[in-house]
Amino acid sequence: MLSLKIENLAVTFPGLAAPVLEIDHLEIAAGSHVALTGGSGSGKSTLINIVAGLERIRTGRVFWGEQNLADLSEGKRDQWRAQNIGLVMQDFHLFPGLSALDNILLPARLSRVANAELLKRARTLFETVGLKRPEQHIETMSRGEMQRVAIARALLRKPGVIIADEPTASLDLESGEAVGDLLLSVAADAGSTLIVASHDQRLVERLGRRLSLKSGRIIGDVPVGEIAA
Numbered sequence: 001m002l003s004l005k006i007e008n009l010a011v012t013f014p015g016l017a018a019p020v021l022e023i024d025h026l027e028i029a030a031g032s033h034v035a036l037t038g039g040s041g042s043g044k045s046t047l048i049n050i051v052a053g054l055e056r057i058r059t060g061r062v063f064w065g066e067q068n069l070a071d072l073s074e075g076k077r078d079q080w081r082a083q084n085i086g087l088v089m090q091d092f093h094l095f096p097g098l099s100a101l102d103n104i105l106l107p108a109r110l111s112r113v114a115n116a117e118l119l120k121r122a123r124t125l126f127e128t129v130g131l132k133r134p135e136q137h138i139e140t141m142s143r144g145e146m147q148r149v150a151i152a153r154a155l156l157r158k159p160g161v162i163i164a165d166e167p168t169a170s171l172d173l174e175s176g177e178a179v180g181d182l183l184l185s186v187a188a189d190a191g192s193t194l195i196v197a198s199h200d201q202r203l204v205e206r207l208g209r210r211l212s213l214k215s216g217r218i219i220g221d222v223p224v225g226e227i228a229a
C-alpha cells in the first residue's frame with residue numbers, strides 16, 4: 001500500500017504549444033480507490049503512464065511513498081514498477097507465442113519470484129476472471145479474454161498499487177461487473193491503492209473518489225458519495 005503525491009507536474013510533447021498534462025498538486029491516500037474520468041484526449045492515459053513510471057518525468061515530482069520516480073533511471077523504474085505496481089494497459093502488452101497462463105506468470109518469472117504458490121494463485125485468478133483454457137495461446141483469444149488475462153497478470157503479486165486503464169472496455173456487462181468485483185476485492189484484500197481510468201459509469205461509481213480531467217488539468221475531485229445524481 002503506497003500513497004501518491006504529485007507536485008508541479010507538466011508533460012509536454014514536441015510540437016505542441018501547451019502541456020498535455022499540468023498538475024500543480026495532487027495527493028492520493030494509501031489504500032484509497034480512485035476513478036480517473038474525462039473525455040477522449042483529456043490526459044488520462046498520459047497521467048497513468050507518468051504515475052506508473054512508464055514515461056520519464058521532465059518537469060515536476062511524483063512520489064509513491066518516499067520514492068520520487070524522477071530520481072530513478074529507466075532500468076530502476078522498471079524494477080520498481082515490477083515490485084510495486086500491477087498494471088492493466090489499454091493495449092494489454094501480452095506476449096504472443098505464450099499460453100494465457102504463461103502470460104500471467106511471465107513478469108513474476110522475469111523477476112525470479114515465481115514459485116508453486118504463485119502458480120496456484122495464477123490458476124485461481126484465471127478461473128476467477130471467468131476463463132477456462134489456461135493453455136490457450138494468447139493470440140487466439142478474443143479481445144475481452146485478453147483483457148481478463150491482463151487483469152489476472154496485474155493482480156498476481158497482490159501489488160501495493162493497482163493501475164488500470166479502461167479495464168472493462170472490451171467486456172460485456174456481466175464480465176465487466178465481474179472484473180470490477182475482482183479489482184475491488186484484490187485491492188481490499190491486499191490493501192492496494194487503486195487507480196482506474198474509465199468511461200464505465202457503473203465501475204466509476206464503485207470507487208471512492210473521482211478525479212475529472214479536462215485538457216490535461218484536474219477540474220473535479222470529489223468523493224463519489226457526494227456526486228449529485
Ligand SMILES: Nc1ncnc2c1ncn2[C@@H]1O[C@H](COP(=O)(O)OP(=O)(O)OP(=O)(O)O)[C@@H](O)[C@H]1O
Nearest residue numbers: 013014016020038039040041042043044045046047
Ligand atoms: N507522444 C505524444 N505526442 C504528442 N501528443 C501526444 C502524445 N501522447 C499523447 N498526446 C496527446 O496528449 C493528449 C492526452 O492524451 P491521452 O492519451 O492521455 O488522453 P486520454 O484521456 O487517455 O484519451 P482516451 O480516453 O481517448 O484514451 C491528447 O491530445 C494526445 O493527442
